[in-house]
Structure formats: C-alpha cells, structure tokens
Amino acid sequence: MSAAAVVTGIGVAAPNGLGVDDYWAATLRGDNGIDLITRFDPSGYPVRLAGEVPGFEAGDHIPGRLIPQTDHMTRLALASADWALDDAGVDPATLPEYGMGVVTASASGGFEFGQRELQKLWSKGPEHVSAYQSFAWFYAVNTGQISIRHGMRGPSGVLVNEQAGGLDAVAHARRMIRKGTQLVVSGGVDASLCPWGWVAQIALGECSTVDDPSLAYLPFSEDANGYVPGEGGAILVVEDARAAAERGAGESYGEIAGYAATFDPKPGSGREPGLRRAIQLALDDARITAPDVDVVFADAAGLPEPDRVEAEAITAVFGWRATPVTAPKTMTGRLYSGGAPVDIAAALLSMRDGVIPPTINVDHPSPRFGIDLVRQPRPESLRTALVVARGNGGFNAAMVLKSPN
Amino acid sequence: MSGRRIAVTGIGVTAPGGIGTKNFWEFITAGRTATRTISLFDPTPFRSRVAAECDFDAAREGFSHQEIRRMDRAAQLAVMSTKESLDDSGFSPGEYYQPDRIGVSIGTAVGCTMGLEQEYSVVSDNGRRWLVDHEYGVPHLYGYFVPTSIASEVAWVAGAEGPVAVISAGCTSGLDSVGHACELIREGAIDMAVAGATDAPISPITSACFDAIKATTPRNDDPEHASRPFDADRNGFVLAEGSAVLVLEELTEARRRGAHIYAEISGFASRCNAFHMTGLRPDGREMAEAITTAMDEARINPGDVDYVNAHGSGTKQNDRHETAAFKRSLGEHAYHTPVSSIKSMIGHSLGAIGSIEIAASALTIEQGVVPPTANLHRPDPECDLDYVPCVAREQRTDVVVSVGSGFGGFQSAIVLVRPDRTER
Numbered sequence: 001m002s003a004a005a006v007v008t009g010i011g012v013a014a015p016n017g018l019g020v021d022d023y024w025a026a027t028l029r030g031d032n033g034i035d036l037i038t039r040f041d042p043s044g045y046p047v048r049l050a051g052e053v054p055g056f057e058a059g060d061h062i063p064g065r066l067i068p069q070t071d072h073m074t075r076l077a078l079a080s081a082d083w084a085l086d087d088a089g090v091d092p093a094t095l096p097e098y099g100m101g102v103v104t105a106s107a108s109g110g111f112e113f114g115q116r117e118l119q120k121l122w123s124k125g126p127e128h129v130s131a132y133q134s135f136a137w138f139y140a141v142n143t144g145q146i147s148i149r150h151g152m153r154g155p156s157g158v159l160v161n162e163q164a165g166g167l168d169a170v171a172h173a174r175r176m177i178r179k180g181t182q183l184v185v186s187g188g189v190d191a192s193l194c195p196w197g198w199v200a201q202i203a204l205g206e207c208s209t210v211d212d213p214s215l216a217y218l219p220f221s222e223d224a225n226g227y228v229p230g231e232g233g234a235i236l237v238v239e240d241a242r243a244a245a246e247r248g249a250g251e252s253y254g255e256i257a258g259y260a261a262t263f264d265p266k267p268g269s270g271r272e273p274g275l276r277r278a279i280q281l282a283l284d285d286a287r288i289t290a291p292d293v294d295v296v297f298a299d300a301a302g303l304p305e306p307d308r309v310e311a312e313a314i315t316a317v318f319g320w321r322a323t324p325v326t327a328p329k330t331m332t333g334r335l336y337s338g339g340a341p342v343d344i345a346a347a348l349l350s351m352r353d354g355v356i357p358p359t360i361n362v363d364h365p366s367p368r369f370g371i372d373l374v375r376q377p378r379p380e381s382l383r384t385a386l387v388v389a390r391g392n393g394g395f396n397a398a399m400v401l402k403s404p405n
Numbered sequence: 406m407s408g409r410r411i412a413v414t415g416i417g418v419t420a421p422g423g424i425g426t427k428n429f430w431e432f433i434t435a436g437r438t439a440t441r442t443i444s445l446f447d448p449t450p451f452r453s454r455v456a457a458e459c460d461f462d463a464a465r466e467g468f469s470h471q472e473i474r475r476m477d478r479a480a481q482l483a484v485m486s487t488k489e490s491l492d493d494s495g496f497s498p499g500e501y502y503q504p505d506r507i508g509v510s511i512g513t514a515v516g517c518t519m520g521l522e523q524e525y526s527v528v529s530d531n532g533r534r535w536l537v538d539h540e541y542g543v544p545h546l547y548g549y550f551v552p553t554s555i556a557s558e559v560a561w562v563a564g565a566e567g568p569v570a571v572i573s574a575g576c577t578s579g580l581d582s583v584g585h586a587c588e589l590i591r592e593g594a595i596d597m598a599v600a601g602a603t604d605a606p607i608s609p610i611t612s613a614c615f616d617a618i619k620a621t622t623p624r625n626d627d628p629e630h631a632s633r634p635f636d637a638d639r640n641g642f643v644l645a646e647g648s649a650v651l652v653l654e655e656l657t658e659a660r661r662r663g664a665h666i667y668a669e670i671s672g673f674a675s676r677c678n679a680f681h682m683t684g685l686r687p688d689g690r691e692m693a694e695a696i697t698t699a700m701d702e703a704r705i706n707p708g709d710v711d712y713v714n715a716h717g718s719g720t721k722q723n724d725r726h727e728t729a730a731f732k733r734s735l736g737e738h739a740y741h742t743p744v745s746s747i748k749s750m751i752g753h754s755l756g757a758i759g760s761i762e763i764a765a766s767a768l769t770i771e772q773g774v775v776p777p778t779a780n781l782h783r784p785d786p787e788c789d790l791d792y793v794p795c796v797a798r799e800q801r802t803d804v805v806v807s808v809g810s811g812f813g814g815f816q817s818a819i820v821l822v823r824p825d826r827t828e829r
Contacts, residue, residue: 138812152679
C-alpha cells in the first residue's frame with residue numbers, strides 16, 4: 001500500500017493574519033481582512049476592495065539579496081515556506097537532497113514585477129528592463145526559489161489551474177510522496193494587487209463592486225454580487241508519514257486522504273457540471289462515504305450561478321443541510337492559487353482544535369441552497385474534512401483531509 | 406495500478422518551418438532551419454533580433470472570429486495541434502472513452518504573453534500610465550492573465566471531463582506536462598490524455614528580458630544559422646514559438662481499439678538543481694539524476710539508449726552542462742550514442758519545445774531516422790559526443806531519452822521505447 005502523505009508544517013500569509021497562529025486566531029474571531037485597497041489608488045476603478053496581507057516587511061523575513069529579484073508574491077511564498085519548515089521542525093540540510101521536492105500552484109505569476117518592467121520597456125526602451133524579469137514573473141518562480149533556498153533537488157512541479165490549482169499542487173505532492181519522495185513543500189501563494197493585475201481581474205466581470213467590506217463578498221446569499229480578490233496563500237510541508245516518524249516529527253496536522261479533479265462539460269452542453277463528481281471521486285479515493293465527512297470548506301464563488309452549482313453538488317453528495325459548510329475565505333477574499341492551500345490549513349487546524357471557523361458577513365444564507373452554513377465558530381469533534389476548489393473555465397477539485405487521531 | 410502502460414497514439418505539431426506533423430518531420434530531417442529576422446514585431450531596438458516563427462494564421466486555419474479574439478496565439482497553436490493529434494489517433498470525442506476518462510495536460514512557460522503585452526500597451530497607453538485604464542480592458546484579458554484558459558480550450562476540443570491541468574515549469578514544461586499525463590493514466594485516474602505544450606512568446610517583453618541576461622543570440626546578420634548548439638561559435642539560443650500535442654492512451658486500451666502506436670512512454674523524472682534561477686552547474690549532476698531515474702522507471706540500462714534528444718539550446722553553459730549530464734548518466738555509452746538538438750532548426754520555443762521534442766523522439770522510433778543538429782561545423786572542444794552534425798541519420802531506434810533544462814533549475818528526462826520492444 002502507498003505511503004500516507006501527512007501535513008507536518010504550515011506557513012500562512014493571509015489578509016487576516018501573517019503566520020499560521022495570527023491567521024487562525026483572526027479566523028476564529030471572524031476578523032475581516034478585506035478593506036479598501038492601499039497598494040495603489042483604486043478610486044478610479046469599479047472594484048475597490050481587496051484582501052491585502054498586512055504588515056509584511058519583506059526585509060524582515062527573507063535575505064536582502066532576494067528582494068530586488070522577486071515579486072511580492074514570491075517574497076510571501078519564501079517567508080511562508082520558511083515558517084512551514086520551522087513549524088514542521090525540519091532542517092532541510094539534514095535530509096537527502098533528492099528526497100525533498102517542491103510543487104506549487106500559481107495563477108498569474110509575479111504580475112506587479114511584470115507591470116514595472118512592462119512600463120520600463122514601453123516608456124523607456126528594452127535596455128531598461130531588469131535582468132530579473134526573465135524569472136521574477138513566470139509561473140515557476142516560487143517553486144524554483146523555494147527549491148534553491150532550501151537545497152531541495154528532488155521532483156518538482158508547478159500547476160496553473162486558476163483557483164483550483166492549490167488543491168492540484170498539494171495532490172501532486174502526495175503523488176510524489178507515494179512515488180518515494182520523503183518530503184515535499186507544496187501549496188500556493190499569489191499576489192497581483194497592482195493596477196495591471198487589477199484591470200485583468202476586473203475584466204472577468206466577477207468581482208464585487210460593493211464598497212462596504214461587510215457586504216462585498218456574500219457567498220450562498222441571495223445578495224451574492226461577486227467576489228473580492230485577495231493576495232497571499234499557504235505553504236505546507238507534506239511528508240511520508242513513516243519518514244516523518246523516523247526523523248522524530250511530532251504528531252502531524254493530518255493526512256491527505258483523498259483527492260480528485262474534474263472538468264466541466266463544454267458550456268452550452270446542458271450537462272451536469274463536474275463538481276459533484278469531483279467530490280464523490282475524492283471520497284472514493286479516501287475510501288470513505290459522505291456521512292464520514294464532518295465539515296466542508298466550500299469554494300464559495302460569491303456569484304448566484306456558481307453558488308447554486310456548488311450547493312447542488314454538496315447537497316447531492318451529503319444531503320439537505322446534512323453536513324456543516326463553511327467559507328472562511330469570506331475573511332480574506334479569493335486568493336487565486338493561494339486560496340485552496342489556506343483552506344487546507346484551516347481545515348487541518350479545525351480538526352486539531354475541534355472547532356469549525358465561521359463564514360462571516362453572510363447574515364442570510366439562501367434557504368433554497370439547503371446548506372448548513374456555519375456563521376459562528378462551532379465547537380465540534382472533527383475527524384474528516386473536505387476542501388472544495390474551482391477554477392474559472394471549468395476546473396473542479398476536491399480533497400479529503402483526515403485528522404491524525 | 407502498476408502495470409498500466411502509456412502508448413503514444415496521436416501526434417500534432419505546429420512548429421516553425423511547417424504546420425502539421427508531416428511537414429515538421431520532413432523539415433527537421435532535411436536539416437533545414439526556420440530561424441529568421443523577427444517579423445511579429447519590429448525588433449530594431451533589441452540586442453537579439455532573430456526568432457523561429459510559425460507560418461500560422463488562425464483565420465486561414467479555420468478559427469472563427471470569436472475564437473481568434475478570445476484565444477491568445479499560444480492557445481491557438483495548442484488547439485491547432487490538438488485537432489491534428491486527435492485526427493491522427495483516429496479518436497473522435499464521444500467515441501470509445503467516456504469524457505470523464507479523458508484528461509488534459511498542457512505545458513506552457515509563459516502562457517499568453519503576446520496577448521498580455523498587446524493589451525498592456527492599450528490599457529497603459531504605451532506605458533504612460535501606472536494606473537492603467539480598465540475601460541480599455543477587453544473581456545478575454547482575464548483568460549490571458551491566468552493561462553489556465555489554454556487548457557480549457559484544449560479540453561473543449563477533446564471533449565475531456567477528467568482532470569485538466571496547465572503545467573508551467575519554465576522550459577521543461579513540455580516534458581513535465583507529458584510526464585504528468587502519464588502519471589494520471591498510470592494511477593488510473595484516466596485512460597486517455599491529450600498532453601502537450603504550447604508557447605508563443607515572440608513579443609517585445611520576452612526579447613527584452615532575454616536580452617538583459619544575454620541568453621539569446623545576437624547573430625542578427627546571419628539568422629538562418631543563428632541557432633548553433635554544441636558549435637564553438639554559438640552564442641545564445643534563438644527564441645521560437647510552437648506547440649505539440651500528443652494523444653496518450655493506456656496501452657491495452659489502445660491495442661484493443663486497434664490504434665496505431667508510435668511509441669510507449671516508459672519513464673519520466675524531474676529534478677531541481679537548487680542552484681540558481683538561470684544558472685547551471687557544469688557537472689550536470691541533477692540532469693543526470695533525472696535521466697537515471699527515468700531510465701530506472703523505464704527499466705532500461707544506459708546501454709539500451711539508441712538516441713538522446715538533447716535540450717541543446719545553444720548557450721555555452723547549457724551545452725557543456727548537458728554533455729556532462731549525458732556522460733554522468735550513460736557512462737561510456739554516451740560516446741556511442743547519437744545526440745541531437747532540433748532547436749538548431751526550429752529554435753527554442755520555451756515550454757513548448759519539450760513536447761515538440763517528444764514528438765520528434767516518437768517519430769525517430771517510428772521512422773528510424775535521427776534528426777540532425779544543424780549548423781554544427783566546428784564543435785566546442787568540451788562538447789565531444791556524437792551530435793549528428795547537419796545531416797539526418799538512418800538508424801533503427803528502439804529507445805530514446807529526451808531531456809529538458811529550464812530557468813528555475815528544472816531538469817527533466819523522459820524515455821520513449823518502440824512499442825513492440827521486448828515485453829517486460
């Protein structure tokens with residue numbers, strides 16, 4: 001039988017908390033990390049709210065020489081990777097170099113860095129473009145930089161599956177563990193809160209144009225009017241359970257027990273979207289049935305049609321109001337490739353502490369969806385959690401996490 | 406699910422020098438070169454003004470007006486190759502495999518760069534505005550922002566409803582995407598995959614960023630001979646665009662269906678050098694490790710390798726790095742194995758080239774012809790293997806190793822074998 005892949009370390013950089021402890025405390029308090037954008041002047045844009053990671057001074061967290069060559073998202077990712085390895089109690093120098101790999105998700109790359117270089121190119125000329133542009137922007141940068149920083153020479157990878165990619169990357173980490181890699185640093189961090197990234201996000205037409213942070217992102221509500229973009233994400237240390245025990249790691253946060261990904265039928269086909277199937281296949285992969293799942297961390301698109309599709313998938317698998325559903329991302333906004341890894345972190349911490357974090361601001365979940373939306377921290381003994389993520393264009397993914405007990 | 410094996414049953418290539426697999430193969434086995442002065446934009450202000458462009462016009466190829474607006478050129482190239490590959494495999498969506506048993510894995514290094522830069526120039530008023538103007542943002546800008554859109558387009562063509570992914574590990578993307586698809590088939594998640602890669606990076610920002618690190622060649626006065634891997638006179642790679650897409654099937658299903666099988670993909674591995682984002686160590690250690698691991702997975706020995714399809718980008722650093730890697734992984738056999746770089750003819754299309762090279766490797770097995778390394782007249786003395794200079798070589802080929810190396814430190818290797826090679 002394959003090796004069990006367990007999460008032994010978590011590093012989080014989220015709009016409502018920097019570091020896993022701050023993030024988790026803020027999440028249980030229901031602290032909203034969404035506010036008016038400060039990174040640039042958003043007043044001329046129809047969308048003005050975002051989840052910005054607070055108080056991150058890159059120089060405090062990563063070597064100064066890396067700062068000129070990295071985008072904000074890579075600095076957050078490098079810091080989060082450090083925290084995750086610390087949390088896991090791993091010193092990479094003591095492990096076999098080919099026994100450690102890195103696989104991250106990305107959505108848009110180092111877009112802010114890219115905007116600066118595009119501006120230099122178009123306004124001043126090619127000789128003004130940074131020598132770092134060739135790798136600071138591209139999607140593979142976080143995997144590359146993390147592997148270099150920690151001397152990890154094993155299998156590596158990068159998945160770009162919009163907002164589902166974070167689950168796909170962690171699932172790929174599990175695949176690498178099963179093929180014999182001892183430790184994989186995984187997850188995703190994105191940050192495209194620059195004017196150029198902002199205009200691209202606005203172009204999709206799915207971002208909320210509401211200016212009140214408590215009313216802008218209301219998934220599963222009749223008032224759902226779009227989502228709020230955010231920045232940040234989570235980096236996880238995933239290990240072979242036996243190898244972790246051998247190196248004397250403490251109890252893990254939990255096991256990556258099941259996963260599946262599906263793709264929706266072509267638009268206009270009239271056939272059922274793929275999300276229900278992704279959830280069912282993930283349960284099958286974990287060899288459990290619906291009643292075994294104690295909580296669902298929803299994708300929570302915040303738009304009427306995708307919310308309906310997700311609610312139908314959840315109720316089709318679990319039954320009408322049968323399993324608690326939550327969306328702590330209502331406190332952070334949607335973090336692109338970083339969103340699902342943060343949800344994995346939240347799910348693992350929920351099981352550790354026996355409490356389901358709340359969905360905030362949704363005072364009136366629509367009764368027609370038939371989901372038990374958790375709106376206050378709910379103490380409950382939790383052994384199995386499901387995380388759902390979807391990506392624009394038809395991507396669905398679901399992951400089952402089991403507590404170590 | 407061990408025991409499930411991977412057959413290549415369809416090939417589609419859209420490359421410089423010829424659209425379609427047949428044209429591509431004739432072009433590279435003739436030793437011709439498609440490297441020319443850049444025509445897709447005015448290259449005058451740039452250090453390197455050479456590229457290998459595809460003679461591809463979406464309207465001429467039957468793309469609708471809406472598709473042309475919606476898809477970046479990288480997506481168009483991918484869709485073009487996907488259609489050819491599906492046709493070639495004899496598979497039509499809705500037949501044989503259920504949609505949920507079909508997956509997609511598409512590699513790209515830089516996604517929708519051309520579309521992004523074009524739209525940037527509009528919303529920024531040619532770089533004058535930092536607070537770019539959303540009023541000029543076209544609806545499909547989001548699909549350029551997150552290149553996952555490329556895989557959606559491919560999945561719709563293929564009728565795929567299994568796992569669909571974009572893999573973006575820089576210049577090894579096209580190897581890693583195929584490797585990823587093989588893993589999905591092997592573990593039983595799907596029975597068939599549409600797997601390949603695409604890049605259309607020939608745009609000012611790409612040229613500027615490679616100029617800045619002098620990675621691309623300044624041989625502007627002799628573009629047709631500008632890509633010179635392993636030659637003493639080489640001085641950088643030639644940027645290119647293109648795509649290749651393969652149909653992969655679980656071997657017994659492919660046989661049951663009566664599909665034509667070009668080759669079996671029997672091993673894949675990737676490693677990181679954890680050294681430098683753009684630099685390589687001369688010892689080739691991590692690439693050698695990837696090759697050795699892929700050979701182990703394929704259960705072949707170094708002495709079984711009949712041909713190595715090299716990364717061969719034409720930078721001094723790369724050529725020496727990978728020559729060392731071949732010696733390290735194949736030992737003495739490296740000196741008796743033909744090694745060639747098709748980048749000498751069709752340039753370096755970043756993430757796409759890995760899949761194009763896998764297509765070339767499969768065709769090498771089927772046709773018994775090793776494509777040459779063009780422009781190789783005076784080998785670098787430190788590159789002392791048999792690089793098949795200038796002229797293709799007829800040679801029965803049962804086992805091919807194809808490798809890639811990319812920014813970020815990525816090193817990947819894949820093993821293809823003749824389908825009727827001794828059963829394991």
